[in-house]
Each structure stands twice: as structure tokens, then as C-alpha cells.
Amino acid sequence: MIKKSKLFGNKTRVTFCLPGDSPAGPVSVVGTFNGWRPGAHELKRRKDGTRTVSVPLSPGHYSFRYLASDGVWLDDDHADSVGPQGSELRL
Known part of the structure; x- marks a missing residue:
């Protein structure tokens, strides 16, 4: 799931969220938006079992995927669309 919250200026806080049954290990x-660098925005486990991370982004079009341990790639069904480079987000 993806949540978008307007910040001051033209930035938007995008919160990426995976359900509690997501793969074990780091994701x-x-x-x-981060040069496809693993570990740059690691999701943290919450008390309800979900995992989240928030990233402030400027207006634009972004491609992203979730990377779990052992090289498992996941797309987000709640993204604006899914294209050749994975999930897509428009701000």
C-alpha cells in the first residue's frame, strides 16, 4: 500500500507499506528516486506486523520495486501502474 501526504512546498511524503505476511528478513x-540502491530505504516492522518507510519526493514519475533478502523482487499492487521497470508512482 502507498500513502501520499503533502508537505510544505512541492514535496510529498510517500509511505511505502507491506503487509505483515511479507517475506522474512530485510526488505x-x-x-x-534512490538510484536503485538496496538498503537506502529499508522498511521497518511496526507493532501491527506491517513494514513501512517514508520518503519525501518532489513531483515527478518514479519507478520502484521492493527488494527482499535472497534477491526476491516484489511489485506493489497499489501503485499507479506496473511497467517494465516495476511499480510506477506519479506525483
Whole structure:
């Protein structure tokens, strides 16, 4: 799931969220906004079992995927669309 919250100026806080049954081990959101670097935005487990990370982004079009341990890639069904580079987000 993806939540979008307007910040001051033209930035938007995007919160990436995976359900409690997501793969074990570390999971990062990687994409065009962080140079596809694993670990740059690692999701943290919450008390309700979900995992989240928030990233402030400027207006634009971004591609992203979730990267779990052992090289498992996941797309987000709640993204604006899914394309050749994975999930897509428009702000």
C-alpha cells in the first residue's frame, strides 16, 4: 500500500507499506528516486506486523520495486501502474 501526504512546498511524503505476511528478513524499497540502491530505504516492522518507510519526493514519475533478502523482487499492487521497470508512482 502507498500513502501520499503533502508537505510544505512541492514535496510529498510517500509511505511505502507491506503487509505483515511479507517475506522474512530485510526488505528495501529501491527505485529511480534512490538510484536503485538496496538498503537506502529499508522498511521497518511496526507493532501491527506491517513494514513501512517514508520518503519525501518532489513531483515527478518514479519507478520502484521492493527488494527482499535472497534477491526476491516484489511489485506493489497499489501503485499507479506496473511497467517494465516495476511499480510506477506519479506525483
